Amino acid sequence: MNKIMLIYASKHGSSKEYTDMIGNELNIKAVDIDEFDSVKKEDFDTIIFVSGVYASKINKIDKIKNVFNNFKNIIICPVGFSEYNENTKKNIESNFTEEELNKIKIFYLRGAFDYSKLSFMEKMMMNMMKKMLKKDPGEHKEMLDAFDKPISFVSKDNIKDLTTYVKEI
Ligand SMILES: Cc1cc2nc3c(=O)[nH]c(=O)nc-3n(C[C@H](O)[C@H](O)[C@H](O)COP(=O)(O)O)c2cc1C
Structure with a gap:
């Protein structure tokens, strides 16, 4: 090696x-x-x-x-x-x-x-992303669920x- x-x-x-x-x-x-x-x-x-x-x-x-x-x-x-x-x-x-x-x-x-561990700026970014994903949840279900429960x-x-x-x- x-x-x-x-x-x-x-x-x-x-x-x-x-x-x-x-x-x-x-x-x-x-x-x-x-x-x-x-x-x-x-x-x-x-x-x-x-x-x-x-x-x-x-x-x-x-x-x-x-x-x-x-x-x-x-x-x-x-x-x-x-x-x-x-x-x-x-x-x-x-x-x-x-x-x-x-x-x-x-x-x-x-x-x-784990949403709770994110910085303020990261939370802002992820909240914007969540809004977008919610319009077309399809393959993003895991990500959307993860906002409520760390995975x-x-x-x-x-x-x-x-x-x-x-x-x-
Ligand atoms: C603001 C933000 C943006 C992210 N963007 C992506 C992404 O584009 N693609 C992805 O697969 N994961 C993304 N993630 C998830 C991270 O890559 C994931 O949490 C990873 O485990 C972080 O590794 P680290 O904690 O060692 O830095 C993002 C997470 C946050 C908080």
Whole structure:
């Protein structure tokens, strides 16, 4: 196995939960993205970045993009509430250029939603979204229900494909 750097950015905890699971499984220590600048990148050849998805954007992805060239293997784990489908895939991929997509491997992990934990600004955003979703609830029922009752899809089963892949590179 390569020398791996495990980095996370987590606003409300689910990316951190996944990071702890990944760290335990691969026996590596995780580093918060806010301490990333002080880590010696040249000591590693693989980076795993676990981070929440907000309005289709992977939180703090730009910090990792700045150092793409330092690593042989770049693994991105976006953590979002949406179920994984073609639309989710497209939204996640829109965070990257074609050239970047050729360099990285993406493992989407399903996260959690707890309205009570959100900041004032996030609550405002989500209230606007709720109004829109209510007009066409269809496939958004899970999201609408989550406003009244916190829900988490975080599970150790979800990291299996990622850890199997990492152990083989
Ligand atoms: C303001 C806001 C916007 C969000 N936008 C998305 C989104 O575009 N797609 C998605 O799948 N999940 C979205 N989510 C859900 C988060 O990605 C989910 O809660 C995730 O578990 C957050 O991870 P973290 O707590 O580690 O930051 C959003 C949540 C909030 C509060």
